[in-house]
Amino acid sequence: MTTEELGQPGAYSWSPQKEIKLIKKALKQDYLYSDAELHKMKSRLRDMYIVNKQMKRGPGFGRAS
Numbered sequence: 001m002t003t004e005e006l007g008q009p010g011a012y013s014w015s016p017q018k019e020i021k022l023i024k025k026a027l028k029q030d031y032l033y034s035d036a037e038l039h040k041m042k043s044r045l046r047d048m049y050i051v052n053k054q055m056k057r058g059p060g061f062g063r064a065s
Helices: 016-027 035-056
Strands: none
Touching: 016 035
16 A cells, blocks of 8 residues: 555554454465465564553553553
């Protein structure tokens, strides 16, 4: 997707949820990828689950760090 397709520069933002969804979709079509690529995608998926969990864990309202 290019910035022209989105209408304005910076309109597309990255999030771990989006990447998790895309990796899961790609893993459903595993016949398209080699074993090494599948291994990299699966490890990236595990990493994204950790990142997603860490991003959701904030300090909360009125709490210091």
